[in-house]
Amino acid sequence: MLVENDADIRILTARILERGGFGVHSASCADEAFDIFHRNKKHINVLITDVVMPKISGPELANRLIKIRPELKVLYMSRYTNDKLEQYGLEVSEISYLDKPFNPAALISAANKLAFDFAEPPNTISSLSQKAAM
Numbered sequence: 686m687l688v689e690n691d692a693d694i695r696i697l698t699a700r701i702l703e704r705g706g707f708g709v710h711s712a713s714c715a716d717e718a719f720d721i722f723h724r725n726k727k728h729i730n731v732l733i734t735d736v737v738m739p740k741i742s743g744p745e746l747a748n749r750l751i752k753i754r755p756e757l758k759v760l761y762m763s764r765y766t767n768d769k770l771e772q773y774g775l776e777v778s779e780i781s782y783l784d785k786p787f788n789p790a791a792l793i794s795a796a797n798k799l800a801f802d803f804a805e806p807p808n809t810i811s812s813l814s815q816k817a818a819m
Contacts, residue, residue, distance in 0.1 A: 715741035
């Protein structure tokens with residue numbers, strides 16, 4: 686599941702993930718993400734979320750969803766410095782993190798690593814169709 690409040694970034698990121706073989710559920714805010722997650726929680730294995738969002742931050746969203754599904758893996762993304770991230774309780778060296786702007790290859794590599802515990806995509810079409818939904 687992808688959660689990003691900036692529509693342009695959300696649309697572009699979803700397209701990159703879809704072209705990388707991932708099924709993507711996209712949300713513009715935490716409230717929308719909660720709704721999507723509750724309807725699809727058995728199929729959502731990875732959360733990709735912006736750190737700084739209105740109302741509920743990415744880390745707070747992740748913590749709430751992990752309470753429901755402890756095996757959920759999280760990839761944070763942000764354009765802010767490490768100091769700002771630390772205000773949200775995040776230590777970059779201890780989390781999966783992408784600095785915005787990022788290139789498509791870095792996003793796909795990070796998503797594969799979380800979803801499948803490797804950085805390179807599978808070699809077969811059947812493996813792509815079996816990929817975990819986001």
